[in-house]
Amino acid sequence: MYRKFYGLKENPFNVTSDPDFLYLSHTHREALNHLMYGINQKKGFIAVTGEVGSGKTTLCKALLNQIGNEIKTSLIFNSFLPESQLLEAILTDFGLTPKRRSKVVLIRQLNEFLLEQLSRGNNAVLIIDEAQNLRFTTLESIRMLSNLETNKEKLLQIVLVGQPQLQDKLDSPKLVQLKQRISVQFHLKALEKNEVHKYIEHRLHVAGSPRKLTFEPETIEPIFEFTQGIPRVINLVCDKSLLLGFVKESDHIGQNIVDQSIEEIKGRLTFAMA
Ligand SMILES: Nc1ncnc2c1ncn2[C@@H]1O[C@H](COP(=O)(O)OP(=O)(O)O)[C@@H](O)[C@H]1O
Ligand SMILES: [Mg+2]
Structure with a gap:
């Protein structure tokens, strides 16, 4: 959906188990x-x-x-x-x-x-x-x-x-x-906090992302807090963040976007468990 806007060849945060995206944490x-x-x-x-x-x-x-x-x-x-x-x-x-x-x-x-x-x-x-x-x-x-x-x-x-x-x-x-x-x-184990940014950048890179698309450094702490370093959950948050970034026409993913994504995912999880 947002691929064209960002100039990506592939969706970077699919939750399929594609080994081409492997980041060697x-x-x-x-x-x-x-x-x-x-x-x-x-x-x-x-x-x-x-x-x-x-x-x-x-x-x-x-x-x-x-x-x-x-x-x-x-x-x-x-x-x-x-x-x-x-x-x-x-x-x-x-x-x-x-x-x-x-x-x-x-x-x-x-x-x-x-x-x-x-x-x-x-x-x-x-x-x-x-x-x-x-x-x-x-x-x-x-x-x-x-x-x-x-x-x-x-x-x-x-x-x-x-x-x-x-x-x-x-x-x-x-x-x-x-x-x-x-x-x-x-x-x-899950990813360490200092690996989360590299993981995200690696997946963006494999998906053919142009350099200007970035997750700002301040987004890493909240992403780590919420996901506890589990790659699949990181993918969910990042995918949602790219979608929100696309809606806002921004290729700099900052804390607001990430916070909002996390809130939406939390809402969905609560809904699913109800
Ligand atoms: N080291 C990694 N590098 C890149 N992507 C990863 C890595 N570990 C997990 N992922 C991604 O996280 C998601 C879940 O991984 P998966 O292998 O299906 O987990 P599991 O089999 O343990 O449930 C997939 O989208 C996968 O590509
Ligand atoms: Mg599995």
Whole structure:
């Protein structure tokens, strides 16, 4: 709506998880390093947690973009799938055609694929997003997948990504065996206050923003206060602010505009909860 007015190529503050917009904050960089380490060192299980909107899905997609061809990947977004369908989805995302909807057959097919990759010097990664939704029984089956190994190394690296409830689930006595296998664990934090302005400018830049469009320095404190550094909420505030700026025909987003945006978003949240 306001794109033309500001001369933007794209909407800078969409709430989709587009990895092209990735800003490598301290916590996102650390998370990526942990993931690359766990995968390259064939550590088996890796768990990444983070609040809603902290950038987990964006991170997964960015990881896939960075990973070379010698690492085969399967990324699962639907963690509600029943077990055999989940297995089918895993195989399909690895580029295979599932042979039959029988657990045994599917696991054998996966094992053959993994051994073939090993013989070619390749590694394989399975990433499951929103893993807090996985049932206990499904998590147990996923643990079994990590048993696919040679004497020396894990054939499949498994990354569980989820909201903080994932951690509670992993702490449950029912999943002791799984928890023991998680060798790399990382909690994605919100952005620090001093990263918020850089984050906003980064997204504006990626969207092709002309230099003159700016969020004034005094807007950062209220944005941080309200959003607590959660990228998704920052996007909401900034998107609304650009809209209000457009209405006022201003490309300098100042405190008034940001305050008004925050008030409107608060109103909407209260309304939604009523
Ligand atoms: N480090 C980041 N750089 C750029 N955008 C980010 C970053 N982290 C999160 N976002 C943005 O915030 C929004 C929510 O991110 P998302 O990955 O969907 O969060 P989650 O999966 O943790 O709920 C998306 O629009 C995403 O692009
Ligand atoms: Mg997500």
